[in-house]
Amino acid sequence: MDIRSHIQRFKERLGAAHLTVFLVAFPLAISLPTIKEPIAAPEITLWHSTVTQGNLTAIELNTDEGVFPTGGVFMERPFYFYKKDESYIALLGVGLSFVPGTNTMDIELQNEDGDKRKFFYMININEGTFKVSRITVPKKMVNPPKNSMKRIINEKEVLSDKLSSSQSEKLWEGEFITPTKGKVTSRFGVKRFLNGKPKSPHSGLDIKAVKGTPVYSSNSGVVSLVSNSYFTGNTIVIDHGLELFTVYAHLSKTKVKEGDKVKKGERIGSVGSTGRSTGPHLHWGVKVNGMNVNPESLRILSSLLEG
Numbered sequence: 001m002d003i004r005s006h007i008q009r010f011k012e013r014l015g016a017a018h019l020t021v022f023l024v025a026f027p028l029a030i031s032l033p034t035i036k037e038p039i040a041a042p043e044i045t046l047w048h049s050t051v052t053q054g055n056l057t058a059i060e061l062n063t064d065e066g067v068f069p070t071g072g073v074f075m076e077r078p079f080y081f082y083k084k085d086e087s088y089i090a091l092l093g094v095g096l097s098f099v100p101g102t103n104t105m106d107i108e109l110q111n112e113d114g115d116k117r118k119f120f121y122m123i124n125i126n127e128g129t130f131k132v133s134r135i136t137v138p139k140k141m142v143n144p145p146k147n148s149m150k151r152i153i154n155e156k157e158v159l160s161d162k163l164s165s166s167q168s169e170k171l172w173e174g175e176f177i178t179p180t181k182g183k184v185t186s187r188f189g190v191k192r193f194l195n196g197k198p199k200s201p202h203s204g205l206d207i208k209a210v211k212g213t214p215v216y217s218s219n220s221g222v223v224s225l226v227s228n229s230y231f232t233g234n235t236i237v238i239d240h241g242l243e244l245f246t247v248y249a250h251l252s253k254t255k256v257k258e259g260d261k262v263k264k265g266e267r268i269g270s271v272g273s274t275g276r277s278t279g280p281h282l283h284w285g286v287k288v289n290g291m292n293v294n295p296e297s298l299r300i301l302s303s304l305l306e307g
């Protein structure tokens with residue numbers, strides 16, 4: 001190879017080098033915007049076995065660092081997450097009225113820059129199995145007298161008002177306890193017929209005990225309602241935060257007032273037979289996202305609810 005060929009190859013290399021520098025320098029010179037990675041899909045664990053009519057179920061969610069869930073919607077009802085260790089947990093009430101089959105759920109994530117992204121999931125709701133109960137009661141107990149209707153409607157409105165505003169933070173600690181000692185006489189979801197007439201399914205768990213047996217708060221929270229209602233008699237509702245409430249009905253006595261903070265296991269009243277009741281028992285109810293759910297499904301999720 002002669003000297004001219006060497007010079008020519010040197011020039012070519014120099015040209016290539018200049019070109020490389022130009023390409024590197026070009027984006028810096030006009031400072032093109034950096035392309036952001038979209039928010040990645042979260043890792044989701046759904047407690048599939050409990051996605052059954054009338055149950056409480058839960059979602060565990062894990063995201064990239066700096067990304068958090070703002071909430072979600074299931075069956076047109078919003079739900080919220082709380083942080084547990086490095087994960088986020090949301091409780092879902094699967095209503096008795098939810099039609100079995102496939103339904104959509106969406107979850108929204110947000111990053112530190114305020115960018116948001118929604119993710120959609122298909123959730124299968126299983127059909128629950130519930131017993132049928134046929135009981136005979138004095139005729140006046142089947143349909144309330146006309147002069148009680150105004151009172152009943154008013155009580156329903158007050159209850160729904162109380163259940164529509166929950167504390168924005170989780171107030172419960174660890175697992176929920178059964179609020180009184182006694183024998184379970186009627187389970188959640190039982191299809192009831194009074195004197196042959198169909199009534200709404202049983203919205204709680206009945207625990208039979210002698211009048212005066214202590215009733216304890218199933219977990220920590222704030223007392224959101226103390227009332228004497230036509231159907232449920234002396235009733236206490238405790239708000240545990242994040243749309244999770246417990247209900248205690250037919251009490252002979254109440255020992256708390258609205259606004260009181262209560263600790264898990266604190267005595268709140270006594271078993272009785274007030275309201276529409278055929279004998280002393282505690283009717284214990286659990287409401288999540290406005291849905292009545294089986295109090296026994298709280299126990300299934302106890303490991304998740306801890307902490």
Ligand SMILES: [Zn+2]
Pocket residue numbers: 186202203204205206282283284
């Ligand atoms: Zn009951």
